[in-house]
Each structure stands twice: as structure tokens, then as C-alpha cells.
Amino acid sequence: MIYDLVVVGGGPAGVAGALTAALAGLRVALADSSARLGGQYFRHVADPEPAPGLDRFLRQARALEARADVLPRHQVWNISREPDGDLLVRCENHTGEPVTLRTRRLLIATGAHDRPLPFPGWDLPGVLTAGGAQALLKGNGVVAGRRIVVSGTGPFLLPVATGLAGAGARVLGVFEANGGLGLARHPLMALGKAAEAAGYAAGLARHRVPYHTRQAVIAAHGEHEVEAVTLARLDKAWNVLATRVVECDTVAAGYGFVPQIELGTQLGCGTRHDVDGSPVLVVDAEQRTTVPGVWAAGEPTGVGGWRLSELEGRIAGRSMTGPVPEILARRRERWRAFGAALQRAYPVQPGWQGWLRDDTLVCRCEEVPLARVRQARRLGATDARSIKLLARPGMGWCQGRICGYAVSCLAGELPQPPRRPIAQPVTLGALASLDASLNEGTL
Amino acid sequence: MSDVIVVGAGVVGAACAYYAARAGLDVTVLDRGPVAGGTTGSGEGNVLVSDKEPGPELELAVLSNRLWRDLAGHGGFEFEAKGGLVVAETGEVQRQLGELAAKQDVEHVIVPGPELREHEPHLTNELAGGVFYPQDAQVQPMLAAARLLELGAGSFGHGTLRLRLGAEVSGVIRSGERIRGVRTTHGDVLGDAVINAAGTWGGEVAALAGVNLPILPRRGFILVTEPLPEPLIRHKVYTAAYVTNVASDSADLETSAVIEGTPAGTVLIGASRERVGFDRTTSVPVLAKLAAQAVALFPALREVRAIRSYCGFRPYCPDHLPVIGADPRVSGLYHACGHEGAGIGLAPATGHLLAQLITGGRPDLDLHSFRPDRFAESQEAP
Amino acid sequence: MTFHITIDGRPVPVAPGQTIGAALHAAGVRSWRSTRFGGRPRGLFCGIGVCFDCLISVNGRAPERACLTEAEPGDEVTTS
Numbered sequence: 001m002i003y004d005l006v007v008v009g010g011g012p013a014g015v016a017g018a019l020t021a022a023l024a025g026l027r028v029a030l031a032d033s034s035a036r037l038g039g040q041y042f043r044h045v046a047d048p049e050p051a052p053g054l055d056r057f058l059r060q061a062r063a064l065e066a067r068a069d070v071l072p073r074h075q076v077w078n079i080s081r082e083p084d085g086d087l088l089v090r091c092e093n094h095t096g097e098p099v100t101l102r103t104r105r106l107l108i109a110t111g112a113h114d115r116p117l118p119f120p121g122w123d124l125p126g127v128l129t130a131g132g133a134q135a136l137l138k139g140n141g142v143v144a145g146r147r148i149v150v151s152g153t154g155p156f157l158l159p160v161a162t163g164l165a166g167a168g169a170r171v172l173g174v175f176e177a178n179g180g181l182g183l184a185r186h187p188l189m190a191l192g193k194a195a196e197a198a199g200y201a202a203g204l205a206r207h208r209v210p211y212h213t214r215q216a217v218i219a220a221h222g223e224h225e226v227e228a229v230t231l232a233r234l235d236k237a238w239n240v241l242a243t244r245v246v247e248c249d250t251v252a253a254g255y256g257f258v259p260q261i262e263l264g265t266q267l268g269c270g271t272r273h274d275v276d277g278s279p280v281l282v283v284d285a286e287q288r289t290t291v292p293g294v295w296a297a298g299e300p301t302g303v304g305g306w307r308l309s310e311l312e313g314r315i316a317g318r319s320m321t322g323p324v325p326e327i328l329a330r331r332r333e334r335w336r337a338f339g340a341a342l343q344r345a346y347p348v349q350p351g352w353q354g355w356l357r358d359d360t361l362v363c364r365c366e367e368v369p370l371a372r373v374r375q376a377r378r379l380g381a382t383d384a385r386s387i388k389l390l391a392r393p394g395m396g397w398c399q400g401r402i403c404g405y406a407v408s409c410l411a412g413e414l415p416q417p418p419r420r421p422i423a424q425p426v427t428l429g430a431l432a433s434l435d436a437s438l439n440e441g442t443l
Numbered sequence: 444m445s446d447v448i449v450v451g452a453g454v455v456g457a458a459c460a461y462y463a464a465r466a467g468l469d470v471t472v473l474d475r476g477p478v479a480g481g482t483t484g485s486g487e488g489n490v491l492v493s494d495k496e497p498g499p500e501l502e503l504a505v506l507s508n509r510l511w512r513d514l515a516g517h518g519g520f521e522f523e524a525k526g527g528l529v530v531a532e533t534g535e536v537q538r539q540l541g542e543l544a545a546k547q548d549v550e551h552v553i554v555p556g557p558e559l560r561e562h563e564p565h566l567t568n569e570l571a572g573g574v575f576y577p578q579d580a581q582v583q584p585m586l587a588a589a590r591l592l593e594l595g596a597g598s599f600g601h602g603t604l605r606l607r608l609g610a611e612v613s614g615v616i617r618s619g620e621r622i623r624g625v626r627t628t629h630g631d632v633l634g635d636a637v638i639n640a641a642g643t644w645g646g647e648v649a650a651l652a653g654v655n656l657p658i659l660p661r662r663g664f665i666l667v668t669e670p671l672p673e674p675l676i677r678h679k680v681y682t683a684a685y686v687t688n689v690a691s692d693s694a695d696l697e698t699s700a701v702i703e704g705t706p707a708g709t710v711l712i713g714a715s716r717e718r719v720g721f722d723r724t725t726s727v728p729v730l731a732k733l734a735a736q737a738v739a740l741f742p743a744l745r746e747v748r749a750i751r752s753y754c755g756f757r758p759y760c761p762d763h764l765p766v767i768g769a770d771p772r773v774s775g776l777y778h779a780c781g782h783e784g785a786g787i788g789l790a791p792a793t794g795h796l797l798a799q800l801i802t803g804g805r806p807d808l809d810l811h812s813f814r815p816d817r818f819a820e821s822q823e824a825p
Numbered sequence: 826m827t828f829h830i831t832i833d834g835r836p837v838p839v840a841p842g843q844t845i846g847a848a849l850h851a852a853g854v855r856s857w858r859s860t861r862f863g864g865r866p867r868g869l870f871c872g873i874g875v876c877f878d879c880l881i882s883v884n885g886r887a888p889e890r891a892c893l894t895e896a897e898p899g900d901e902v903t904t905s
Contacts, residue, residue, distance in 0.1 A: 033874060035895055040873060080727055090727060113875045123878075125855035125868040132872025135892070140847035141840060224866055225855050266725065364870070364878060366707070367862045379589035380452065380478030382608050389484040389585040392707065397669065397877035399751060402870075421725035421752045425669060427887075428712075429745035431734035434727065670861060672905070708861055746887050 003029050003069075005320065006089045006103040008076050008263060011039020012057060012306045013298030013313035014109030019064045020317025021107075028068035029101055031091055033075045033424075037061040039111050040131060041306045043138035051138075053306060074099060075424040079106065079263050087267075087293065090426075090434075098430040105293050107316050108264050108281065109309070112257035112299035115278075117152075117352050118370075118406050120360045121220030121229075122253070130160045130254030143167045145250025149229055151175040151217040152254040154346040155188055155200075160252055162203030171209040172248055175231060177216040177238055177255075178346050187345035191338055217251055218243070218355040226251055238351025255348050258405060259299045262420040267291050271417040274302045275343040279417040285329060286319035287312055295320070304339025311335060353410065362410070363403040365396025373410055384411040397425075445471040446602065447801060448625055448634035450612050450648050452476075453483035454787050455779050456640030457588040458794030460604050461595035463638075466798045468602040470595065471632055473625070475611035478592060479585035482642045482786065485755025487665060487701065487711050488584045489679070490788040493527045493576035494686050497546045499812035500764055500785070503792045505549060506808060508578050510791035517594055520586035521706050527579025527679040528554070528562055529686070530570050530740070536683045537572040543686070544574045551576050565675050565743045579679050581703060584787045607632070612641075615652045615776075622652065622775035636801050638777045643758035645766070645780030649815075654772045657818050658781045660756035662722065664715045664729050666737070667751045668744070670708030675743060679703040682740070685714065692761075694718040696729060700736035702744075710744065712737045714784070721756060759783040760818070767793050767813035769800060777801065778815045830900040832857065839896040846872070846879045846891030849902075857881050857891070857904045881905075 007018040010032030022028040032039075042057045064070060073094035080088050082102075089101040114129035121127065126145065128136075130152060133144040148169045150161040157174050165171040179187065188197035204211055218240060219230040228247045232240040259280050261271065270282040270290035280303075281289050281296040289296050295316040298309035311332050318324045356362070358371040368391050376390035384407045387393060393407050394400025399420050400407070408415040447463045449456045452474035460470045474480070490511050495501035515522035531537035537556075544551045552575040559566050559573055595604040607629070614626040616633065624633035639656075641648040649656035684699035694717070701713040715729045730752055738745050758781045760766060765782040777800070779793045796806040829836045830845065832854060839848040846869050849857060856866035858880055870878040872892050880888035882903050891902075 033893065078725065078727055080725070088727070113873060114871060116871075123865060123867070123870075125866050128869060129871045132869055132892075135872040136847055136850065136869070140843045140851075142843070142847045142851040144850070268724065364867075364876065367860055367865070376589075379586075379593060380606055380608055381589075382477040383480075386477035386480050386484070386585075389479055390589055395667075395707070395751070397750060397880075398875060402876045419753075422730075422749055425748035425750045427746055427748050428666075428668070428734040428738050431666075431731050431749055432738045432745070434731035435735035436728055436731070672861075748887070 003027050003103040005105045006101050007107040009109035010037040011111050013309035015060050016310045016313030017107045017297050017317040019060050020314050021320050022067040024321040031071045031074040035072050077422050077424040077426045092426050108296040108300050109298050110260040112259045114254045115256045115258045115405050117255045118362050119218050119355045120357050123361050123364050124220050124222050124226045126226035127220050127251045130252045133252035134160050137163050143169045147248040148250040149248045150252045153177045154256050158200035165207035165209050173210045175215040176213045179213045191341050238349040257303045261300045262418045262423045265417045273414050275340045277414045287316035308335035363393035365398050366392040368393040384408045445469045445634040447636045449638045449640055451640035452478045453481050453642050454584050454588040454790040457591040458790040459638050459640050459779050461591040462794040462798035464595040464602040464604040466802045470604045472606050473610050474608050479588040482755045483584050483588050485753050488582045488787050490580040490582050492549045492578050507789050507792035519590040521583040523581040525678050527576045528573050530573035531683050534571045540574045565741050620774050636775050638779055640779045643756045652773050652776050658758045661716050661759045662719050664754045666712040666733050666749045668710040669748045669750050674704050676704040698732045700740050702737050757784045766815050768810040770815045828898040830896050832902050845894045845896045848896050
């Protein structure tokens with residue numbers, strides 16, 4: 001069977017793209033690693049305060065399930081082009097069996113994940129990414145801890161903190177490393193999102209959660225799990241001005257997002273550096289990547305939030321069967337400008353490198369401390385890739401998704417597009433079963 | 444002004460620089476990228492004597508094996524003298540392996556089929572036998588290259604070693620027939636001798652000096668598994684087909700199982716060879732074949748997950764021998780490239796012999812088989 | 826309604842739809858694996874399947890991501 005379109009990713013971009021294409025008559029499959037549609041934003045199993053737009057998303061998801069093959073718990077590990085031009089989407093399902101989808105078109109809607117920064121103690125249990133704390137709460141109904149510090153940069157810290165506080169946690173504060181202006185003059189206001197900003201401000205006030213700018217968690221302390229953190233007052237470049245220690249049992253930290261583009265780079269899609277330096281897929285006005293038959297929508301084309309993602313998904317789906325209405329394109333430009341402005345307002349400043357000690361792990365998987373990264377540089381590693389070859393950061397399970405940004409910063413370069421020919425772990429048994437010589441004569 | 448300019452900071456260039464500096468020469472190493480950024484960083488780290496036919500390359504391998512052990516004594520990089528086990532699927536192949544081992548005249552032990560699992564407990568029991576080579580070893584090639592450069596630079600009382608990274612050679616400087624240095628994207632570098640250690644790109648560097656070296660890339664993929672809690676594989680284990688594939692002239696895909704554990708706990712699974720130019724596109728059929736071969740040899744790997752793969756471009760010459768020695772066509776130009784899949788293993792001997800040659804000594808081994816002008820001028824890379 | 830899984834034989838309550846990682850975290854079990862080299866404790870970090878810190882063996886299977894694996898009644902998980 002050959003699909004007209006396979007969509008990878010079941011968040012707002014993927015579902016909108018898949019549904020738009022299915023409504024236009026295409027034969028569509030959507031693969032997602034999760035048990036249910038929604039992506040990172042629309043997690044709704046146990047959400048006491050539904051995200052804006054959730055009802056609409058759920059309607060789209062139901063409509064899609066009636067018109068397309070929705071494949072939850074399918075991890076896509078590779079996509080390649082066949083000699084006849086079709087694309088093969090290789091997945092592993094939840095029982096570990098290989099599933100291969102053949103398609104004429106592809107939509108990459110794989111979203112983004114948190115961009116963490118290392119700091120001493122960041123690998124202690126109880127230190128979570130902001131998105132991790134959010135996933136626990138919205139997806140599982142689990143409050144990440146009792147005394148929680150929320151730290152990092154960007155507007156995403158606000159819903160995380162209000163969500164945790166609303167669910168009963170004592171949130172000791174939101175510590176925003178950027179923006180010396182405070183909540184009253186939050187960049188969301190300047191960007192015409194006064195209602196949203198006011199909503200967060202009210203939420204924080206209701207739960208007596210202080211919002212501090214130019215402050216951040218720069219170390220976590222504890223024996224077996226986090227028991228306290230060092231909070232620092234920072235200058236504009238995030239150099240430490242003063243510190244204090246606060247007891248807590250949980251940290252939720254996030255410094256923006258990393259778009260997941262490796263399926264695009266597997267196919268040779270062109271990339272560019274976004275405002276914040278992240279490599280993202282180049283797309284044209286109709287969300288086409290530089291590779292024929294391959295579209296991308298949502299965060300892989302540049303982080304901009306769920307509304308932009310959904311719009312890009314629709315545009316991609318429309319453009320597969322006909323012209324894209326001008327109004328959609330105009331709306332997209334507005335949301336893109338908003339996303340870019342937020343990235344500009346919440347940059348990662350270089351001072352974080354001064355928070356690290358020689359023994360601070362930069363790579364959690366391979367347990368590579370800062371000292372080994374520095375040693376690799378002294379030995380002649382002039383870029384992130386050669387630091388990886390000499391010192392192993394990024395060689396482990398996560399393939400550099402967690403430490404890659406930090407290692408690039410330490411190497412003094414912008415993050416490079418990922419090379420991950422195997423995007424998700426796959427058993428050798430499943431891989432071996434794809435070997436043609438074993439399958440000869442079985443068709 | 445240096446005595447020697449080494450073009451290429453891979454493991455071969457690093458070894459050339461190290462031995463030249465030890466011999467008292469002032470050395471400048473140039474690379475357009477970082478240390479070990481080319482083929483050195485995309486192989487397995489094989490230090491093998493087992494896979495060589497008797498002859499000049501085996502002699503080079505035996506010398507290099509000894510030198511690697513000496514270098515490992517300096518520390519700073521992983522060197523595992525774990526031995527290699529070549530296994531045979533059939534009695535006939537086992538007989539051939541035994542014949543080859545007898546001719547090689549290197550230390551080995553013939554292992555009958557029933558005893559294979561004493562060497563490798565998780566091997567399939569469907570094998571006819573094998574040959575164990577205690578001298579085969581494994582080195583972490585990127586760190587080894589970097590450490591050789593560091594050691595070369597740090598050895599008091601010898602020559603000096605300077606490293607200039609990010610400088611791409613764009614031409615050579617001559618006076619008369621003699622080479623006097625190289626032009627780079629970061630200015631001219633002068634020197635009495637130039638060693639072309641540019642690996643897979645050695646043909647391009649040779650062309651800048653106006654000489655033909657038919658070196659072409661042969662692509663190889665390697666699969667890497669998740670780290671295992673307990674080591675599953677003790678030695679470097681490979682099938683007899685690896686020996687024939689190494690020497691093959693086919694442009695088509697050839698694969699043979701080469702499997703080993705690493706100190707990081709992962710298992711490396713090779714090896715494929717195909718001639719497709721510098722195309723990095725991952726081939727799932729090749730990865731599937733590597734996985735199938737690995738699972739056939741070690742059934743316990745079936746449930747183990749692959750978490751990455753990488754590919755590299757091995758520099759090969761039409762006769763599958765490296766190019767080592769002075770180029771009679773351009774005075775002052777030396778070559779140390781084209782080692783195909785054996786560059787890691789052969790690097791120290793290559794550097795050692797070239798240092799002897801450049802300082803006017805008589806090399807420990809006859810370099811005739813590796814001479815740069817052995818290819819007909821018209822001989823294109825195949 | 827809620828059911829139980831066990832970690833090293835000890836019961837842990839689970840609400841339907843929860844992942845194994847979420848159920849353990851909620852029960853105060855914040856680490857269930859130690860690292861290869863430093864023996865450092867690991868539990869949830871990214872929570873969305875990216876970091877692989879939360880690997881855990883379920884019913885004797887090869888380790889999988891606790892944050893992605895939905896708990897089933899009677900699941901037996903083991904620390905490592």
C-alpha cells in the first residue's frame with residue numbers, strides 16, 4: 001500500500017496537516033511516538049486546566065481518526081528515498097516490531113523538546129526540564145514535587161509555574177535569567193499578548209509565586225536527590241553577581257526549545273539557523289522543504305508556538321492539493337514575527353558557562369564532565385563534532401539532544417544540523433528483519 | 444620555516460608528526476578541519492595483523508602493532524590488546540583460514556568449532572571453527588591521534604611540533620623542482636619537506652603538487668548499540684569473508700561481520716564497503732545487512748538496540764596497498780596515505796619509516812611496494 | 826480505577842493512563858537506575874522520551890523509557 005501522505009508527529013501541526021490533506025481526498029497516515037495525539041502542548045489525560053485551543057484540537061483529532069490511519073506508539077527511526085521516488089518511513093511499534101510505511105509525500109511535524117543548560121547538580125533526581133514537569137502534570141496528573149523552583153528563560157516558564165502552583169505545589173518562584181523588566185513589562189505585553197501576560201500574572205499572584213528577572217538556579221545540591229539550590233542574581237550576560245541557597249525538592253528548568261529536525265536532515269533537507277541559533281528546516285511559502293515531496297510544519301521550521309504550528313500544518317496540507325489562501329499566509333507571517341520576537345527577547349547569554357565546575361557533567365549519558373570537554377579542545381577539537389569524537393559528549397543514548405546545544409556553545413560555534421541516521425533506538429533483531437537477503441522469495 | 448610540513452591531522456598525519464619530532468625535526472601539522480575529523484574519526488580503531496595476506500602490508504602491520512604497544516605506554520588513549528577471532532562458517536573455510544595463518548607466520552591459535560565458545564561465550568554454535576590472533580588490538584583512534592600530536596609537541600629535547608587547524612592547503616610552493624612549502628587559506632607555510640597525510644583526500648593534495656595518486660573513497664557504515672551492562676563480546680570477532688572483501692576490487696556493496704565491544708559498553712558492528720563517492724546518505728539496506736550478520740554470529744544481540752550509525756570514507760588505491768615514501772617526481776614531497784581500512788593500525792609504522800627516510804636513515808622495512816610512482820601515470824583511480 | 830505495579834517487589838499505585846515514570850515519581854521513587862561510570866542516580870529528567878535518563882526494565886524486558894511506557898496492571902519493574 002502506498003500512502004499519498006505520511007505525517008510524522010501528532011501535535012497541532014501534524015494533526016492539522018494530516019486532516020487538511022485527508023479532507024482533500026489524500027490517503028493519509030500519521031505516526032506518533034505517544035499513546036495519544038496532542039504532542040507536547042495538547043496533553044490532556046489529566047489536565048484540570050485545559051490548554052487554550054484544546055477543544056478545537058480534540059475535534060480535529062477525532063475527525064482525523066475517522067479519515068486516516070493514525071498510528072500511535074510508533075517511533076520513526078529513519079526515512080529514506082526509494083529509487084522510484086517513494087519515501088519509506090521506518091518505524092518500530094510498541095511491541096518492538098518494525099513497521100514500514102511507503103508514501104509519496106511526507107510532512108515532518110516532529111515538534112521540539114526543551115533546551116536544557118548544564119549546571120552543577122543538574123543530574124540529581126528532582127531536577128527536571130520545564131517541559132518534563134509540565135508533561136508529568138498535564139499528561140499524568142502528577143505534581144512534580146512539593147517545594148519547586150522554576151528557572152530558565154522564556155515565557156514557557158509561566159504556564160509551568162502557574163500549573164504547578166494551581167495543582168498544589170509550593171512554587172518558590174519563577175527565576176527568569178533574562179529581562180530586567182519584570183512581569184508588568186513582560187515582552188508578551190509588547191507583542192500584543194497583554195491578556196495572556198495578565199493571565200499568568202494573576203495566576204502567579206493568586207498562588208503567591210514571585211517572579212524574579214535576572215536570576216536563575218546555578219547549582220543544585222543534594223545527596224541522592226535535590227535538597228537545595230543556589231540561586232544567583234545575574235548581570236545582563238548571566239555572570240553571577242550574588243548567590244543564596246534555598247531549600248527545595250524539585251527544580252523545573254528550561255532555556256527555550258530545540259526543534260527536532262533529524263528526519264529532515266536524514267533526507268538531505270536544507271537547514272538554516274533560526275533567530276536563536278537553532279538549526280531549523282528551510283521551507284518555502286507552502287511549507288515545502290528543499291527536498292521534493294517533503295513538507296515541514298511547526299517547530300522544526302522555527303519555534304513559534306502551537307498556533308503557528310497548526311497554521312503551518314494547514315498550509316502544508318492545503319498546498320498538497322491546491323493553492324494556499326492568501327489569508328493563511330498573512331496570518332502565518334504575523335505568528336512567525338511573534339515567535340521570532342520572543343526568541344530575541346529570551347536569548348541564552350554566555351555567562352552560564354561560568355556556572356559550571358570542572359566536574360560538572362556536560363553530557364549526562366556518557367557522564368562527560370566539563371574538564372574533559374576542555375581537554376578535548378586543548379587537544380585540537382575545534383568544533384562540537386570533534387569534541388564529541390575526543391570526549392564522547394553526545395555519543396550516548398540521547399545522541400546529543402540534551403547536551404548538544406551546550407557543547408556547541410562550549411566549542412564557540414552555532415549548533416550544527418544533527419546527523420542521526422538512526423533517530424530512535426531500534427533492536428538489531430528488528431533491523432535484521434529488514435535485510436533483503438533474508439526476505440528474498442517471501443513476497 | 445619547518446623541517447617538515449604534515450598535511451592532515453588524522454591518525455597517520457599525527458604519527459608522521461610524532462616520529463618526525465622525536466627524530467629531532469621541527470614539524471608543522473596542517474588540517475582544514477579539527478584533529479581526527481576525517482576518516483580517523485569514522486572507523487573502528489582496528490589494529491589488525493590477522494587480516495593481512497603475507498607480504499609487505501603484513502610486515503608493516505606487525506611493525507606497527509609493536510609500535511602501538513610502545514605508544515600505548517604513554518597513556519592518554521584507550522588501547523585494548525584484546526586479540527582477534529576470525530571465524531569460519533564451514534569446514535572448508537576453516538581449512539583455508541588455517542592455511543592463511545600458517546603462511547602469515549604471526550602468533551595464532553587454531554580454534555576448533557566446539558572450543559569457540561571458550562573464547563567467545565555468546566557466539567552461535569553453528570560455526571566450523573576459527574583462528575585466534577592474540578596480537579590483534581583496538582585503539583580509540585581519535586584520542587590516539589590527538590595524544591600523538593600532544594606527545595610530539597611536548598617531548599623536550601626533540602624537535603618541535605606545531606598544530607595549525609582550520610587551514611586548508613590550496614597549493615604548493617616550489618623553487619625549481621623542489622617543494623618549499625604549501626599555500627593555505629591562512630597564509631603560506633614554508634618547509635623543507637611536505638608529507639601528504641590527507642587520507643582519502645590524498646589524491647587531491649598530490650594533484651596540487653602536480654602528481655597523480657589514484658586514491659578514491661570506499662564507503663563503510665558502522666552500527667553502534669546501546670551500552671550493555673555486562674560485556675557480551677570479548678575480542679574483535681569477524682568472519683572470514685572480511686579478509687576477502689578487504690582485497691576485493693568490486694564496486695558493489697560487500698559486507699562482512701566485524702563485531703566487538705568497547706570500553707564504553709557499546710558494541711560496534713561493521714563492516715561494509717562500497718564505492719559510491721562521497722555520498723553520506725544512510726543506506727538502511729546496508730544497516731539491515733550488518734545487523735543480520737551480527738545477529739547470526741551473536742544471537743544474544745537480537746534484543747540489543749542500535750542507537751547510532753556512522754559512515755566513513757576509506758582511502759583506497761587500486762592495489763589496496765598504502766602509499767608511503769618519497770615521491771621521485773617532486774623533490775621534498777612525501778606521501779603517507781591510501782591505507783584503506785587499515786590506517787589506524789598502520790599509522791605508527793608509516794610515521795616511523797617516513798621519519799627514518801626524511802632524516803636520511805635506512806627504513807626498517809623496504810618501502811618499494813608502497814612507492815608513490817608505482818601507478819602508471821595514465822592509471823586513473825578505478 | 827487505580828491499580829498497582831511493583832518496583833523491586835514493592836507496590837506502587839497507578840492512575841489509569843499514567844506512565845511508569847510518572848507513577849514512580851508520584852510515589853516518591855525519584856531514581857531507579859544508576860549510571861555506568863559514576864554510579865549516579867537517575868530518574869525522570871526530560872519527561873518526554875528524549876533524554877533516556879529514565880530507562881527501566883519492565884517485566885524483565887530490555888530497558889525502556891519509563892516516561893513513555895504506560896503502566897499496565899501488575900507490571901513488575903526493577904531498579905538497576
